[in-house]
Amino acid sequence: MVKGEIIIVGDEILSGEVQDTNSFELAKQLSSAGFFIERITVVGDEQKEIVDVLLTAIKKADFIILTGGLGPTWDDKTVKAVAQALNRPLEINKEAYQHLKACLAKHGKPFLPSHEKMVLLPAGSKPLGLAFHACGFKLIFDEKPLYFLPGVPKQMNQILKAQVLPDLNIIFPNISILYKKTLRIFGISETEVSNKISSLLASFPEIKVSSLPCFPEVHLFLRANKKEDLDKLVKEIKTILGNDIFGEDTETMPEVVGKLLLKKGYHLSVAESLTGGLIGHLITSVSGSSNYFDRGVVTYSNQAKIELLGVPKEIVNKYGPVSEKTARYMAEGVKKLAKSDIGIAVTGYAGPTAGPEAEVGTVFIGLATPTKIEVTEWHFNGDRSEIKMLAAMTALDKLRRYLIL
Amino acid sequence: MVKGEIIIVGDEILSGEVQDTNSFELAKQLSSAGFFIERITVVGDEQKEIVDVLLTAIKKADFIILTGGLGPTWDDKTVKAVAQALNRPLEINKEAYQHLKACLAKHGKPFLPSHEKMVLLPAGSKPLGLAFHACGFKLIFDEKPLYFLPGVPKQMNQILKAQVLPDLNIIFPNISILYKKTLRIFGISETEVSNKISSLLASFPEIKVSSLPCFPEVHLFLRANKKEDLDKLVKEIKTILGNDIFGEDTETMPEVVGKLLLKKGYHLSVAESLTGGLIGHLITSVSGSSNYFDRGVVTYSNQAKIELLGVPKEIVNKYGPVSEKTARYMAEGVKKLAKSDIGIAVTGYAGPTAGPEAEVGTVFIGLATPTKIEVTEWHFNGDRSEIKMLAAMTALDKLRRYLIL
Secondary structure, X not given: OOXXXXXXXXXXHHOOOXXXXXXXXXHHHHHHOOOEEEEEEEEOOOHHHHHHHHHHHHHHOOEXXXXXXXXXXXXXXXXXXXXXXXXXXXXXXXXXXXXXXXXXXXOOXXXXXXXXXXXXXXXXXXXXXXXXXXOEEEEEEOOEEEEEEOOOXXXXXXXXXXXXXXHHHHHOOOOOOOEEEEEEEOOOOHHHHHHHHHHHHHOXXXXXXXXXXXXXXXXXXXXXXXXXXXXXXXXXXXXXXXXXXXXXXXXXXXXXXXXXXXXXXXXXXXXXXXXXXXXXHHHOOOOOHHHOEEEEEEEOOHHHHHHHHOOOHHHHHHHOXXXXXXXXXXXXXXHHHHOOOEEEEEXXXXXXXXXXXXXXXXXXXXXXXXXXXXXXXXXOOOOHHHXXXXXXXXXXXXXXXXXXX | OOEEXXXXXXXXXXXXXXXXXXXXXXXHHHHHOOOEEEEEEEEOOOHHHHHHHHHHXXXXXXXXXXXXXXXXXXXXXXXXHHHHHHOOOEEEOHHHHXXXXXXXXXXXXXXXXXXXXXXXXXXOOEEEOHHHOOOEEEEEEOOEEEEEEOOOHHHHHHHHHHHHHHHHHHHOOOOOOOEEEEEEEXXXXXXXXXXXXXXXXXXXXXXXXXXXXXXOEEEEEEEEOOHHHHHHHHHHHHHHHHHHEEEEOOOOHHHHHHHHHHHHOOOEEEEEOOXXXXXXXXXXXOOOHHHOEEEEEEEOOHHHHHHHHOOOHHHHHHHOOOXXXXXXXXXXXXXXXXXXXXXXXXXXXXXXXOOOOOOOOEEEEEEEOOOOEEEEEEEOOOOHHHHHHHHHHHHHHHHHHHHOO
């Protein structure tokens, strides 16, 4: 078993100002790759503390990944601490220097003394992440690989995937690869998922299964040593959960909906009230969405619903903006306005206040298809942002379930 | 300064199956109460590891809070580890025993041998959380208070608030409350912020300042023992960074923009192309946004820009959808359509593909005010979701800078 340790550096984490997400991401990806994480330590931007925890970790771990404290500002102490702990003098790293100089030159800027700190690394370091304009570095000490990555989650993640994991796989070639599958579920709770599949899981004791609510979805993680076992269990879970599973592994709801729209050759338009543009944002998060989405309207006020979507004034006045009737006219109106095949409309109260006709959390979702208009009523729990997200995702899920029929 | 350490026990965290939220909650609440967290360590359900980290922490910390591994199942090792580390034999705790027996009796159940483990605590323990049916415990060792809490976040949080924090306040009555301030910055990079204020910070050595890029913003965290010092530094940083600071503490950009719109009595409308609804979503994330926002349009296609916003066909054809001219007509068009005081328009290429007239990352932001129309051209770097977010936030920031003049 190859044991690794994770060290996170950052005052802002110890003071509770920022939640550390890097250790979770690292633990998840390293475990998936077959490595065992023995300890995670968070320390502040204090040279003495970083030295102390680094020296303790080196004694026990086969490899170490440290993130944070690498930036160009005064509060970043990691590089100095590493130099001190490992007794490696700081020197200008040639590879990092050439790269930074070339980058600056491309933008017509000179290499200034203030840039020097950015390429000053402990002797023997191999820079990491140059391709992403983020400088981490790797060192071998006591025959153990030590990786120092920037604390910015996105940069950390890119370097982890592109350089650290491949490097670890070369250094430790014989770890047992696990076969994995993530099933993404929407529309039923984690408890319902558990109730439906727990007896099935009992007959696959050798497969590790865990479920996690990833708001507003539920994810099932499956890990097996044998691919055949995994495939068999996945097939049986799919039989039980059916269309409540919307995607696998990294597939998102907007991607799944987009693929289905493309397949059917349908164009979509959306009329959003309480979601305020969130559905349009989710749909256009997918590259190529212009092939099936050309417009949407955010009709936050009654007047906007009447003017832009042609919802009759008397309907809004009689039934209120949050009503089955209004949702129906909105869906029909946006479909007509956009000359699209499908129109989605969402109206509701996200809170904290509501109107006389409905409570906070009440949402009507209208779906106008080439042949009919359907409206469903929902009652969501949560704060403003949760209700918006639940409404947007439920609208997309409703469309997905219509498209797969 | 009273220093605490946090220890989190749980295999599921090291394997990346569950994200630890307890350490964040603990750090936040303890820091707010004036305590300083020096280290957070996550270890697995291994007796040896728990003993090791506990003994290391006791040497340095004034108090320790450990969560997890307290349940009645086979994988819970904390109680045994504590007994071993502190050399305190396990014995049936009378208070916990009486409580559990009474609870069971209330439900007509007998006290079984299997219940014994639940009330077996290291000698000298004081049970915690009995009121919440969750058994944690407190021990004094080496004159230091050590708190052992259940890992279930809700139980942990209840015991922390009801028992641990009040107890710490009695034991350490004279802790200096830290005065804190977060300054939220948009429009300049972390390096630029650092260059501008680093010499100022040098003259406030007693104030702890850290900066963090919170995409797409930069946050400055300031912590001081004296309120006067903090106020003085904040004032001086504000003089230097000026309007690049958009908010303080938990204020978000949409909140700040919303307050300014309300103050001026202006109504806003938005025409979104590449942002796809994100600006509307951000604006309507603020409760009460219906007071200044009544509609938006997502005009993803050329046809939508022409039909909904009245952008002349010849303009789109001649200059392309991603152009200064098109942005200008979009901003003017949405302002007219909504009869609003202000219209914002955003058009650009989020990638990975672009049109012939502009590259990926090129964005035009139009701002139509009661007196004029201004368009600015931007070139953003990043992936699709980053470019969308940068465009949306830059549009809101442009509006903010206009409104504060």
